[in-house]
Amino acid sequence: MLIGISGAMQEEIQFLSESMKISETKTIGMREFYIGELFGKDVVLVFSRYGKVAAASTVTTLIEVFKVDLVVFTGVAGGAEKTLNIGDIVIADKLVQHDMDASALPGFRKFEIPLLGIEAFEVPEKIITLAKQSALHYISENMKADVSKSDLEEFNITTPNVVVGTVASGDIFVADSQKVQSLRNEIQNLMCIEMEGAAVAQVCYEHNVDFIVFRVISDKADEEATINFPKFKKNAASHFTSGIIKRFIKSVTLD
Structure with missing residues (x-):
């Protein structure tokens, strides 16, 4: 089994590469692909860069060139569900491209991907379960060792929630x-909004490769988003995502 790990934060890639x-x-x-071993598993690690095109290009390379069996993608996101707070973790069960709209053409629904007839891409249940377990384990066992008390207090993080739901992506x-x-x-059970x-x-989906996407909430996707984002990404979120990936990699198997 070969696992492709791609993230939208340079910091998390750095943390993971140090453990590889x-x-x-x-x-x-224009991307550096790190090939090696992480916790006994063969992996390829790469920084995806930002946006849907960059992420799609990166993952296509992981699949076509390196022949990965599973793709893990992480990063931060703006919270859409009102009960979510900074530091909470979203495990995607469905993913929608919120800026895809061909509905002006006959026969297409908003969010539907032309020629695929799909509005939401679904994640296999067994992978969702493992990702959620990995996130819960990281929070209970490793979070306080990775992130300083002062940073946790600044962002009002005590015990982050881990939720499963829909993730919406767009180049905004x-x-x-x-x-x-x-x-x-418009989007049922929407938890967060991101760009990849x-x-x-x-x-x-098009290559029939399993995948998982999870996100750490960095802001409320509101008018204060740009104020919260940079420091949280550097001091907390990158630790969260790399830590969860490490736990996930230790546990994952493919039939």
């Missing part, structure tokens, strides 16, 4: 509460 036994590095499409950094409410009205996950899901 790297045997080779390849530069493809959403910082508009009215936009969030509009998407909540549904593109990753589409590529994996």
Whole structure:
């Protein structure tokens, strides 16, 4: 089994690379792919860069060049579900491209991917379960060792919630509460909004490769999003995502 790990934060890739036994590095499409072993599993690690096109290109390389059997994608996101707070973790069970709209053409629904007839890409239940267990384990066993008490207090993080739900992706950094409410009205069980996950899901679907996407809530996707984002990403979220991946990699198996 070969696992492709791709993230939207350079910091988390750095943390993970420090734990890897790297045997080779390849530069493809302006990206550095680290090939090696992580907790006894063969992995390829890469920074995806930002946005749907960048993520899709990266994951296509993981699948076509490296022949990975499973794709793990992580990063931060803006919370759409009102009960979520900074530091909470969302495990995707469905992913939607919220900026896909061909409905002006006959026969297409909003969010539907033309020619696929799919509005939401679904994650296998067994992988969702393992990802949730990995997140809960990290929070209870490792979080306080990784993130300083002062940073946890600044972002009002005690015990983050881990939820399963829909992730919406689009090439927009959403910082508009009215936009969030509009998407909540249109997308069932919407938990968070980001810029890559549904593109990753589409590529994996088209290649019949299993995948998991999880996100750490960095802001409320509202008018204060740009104020909260940079420090949280650097000091907390990158530790969260890399820590959860480490636990996930230790436990994952493929039939």
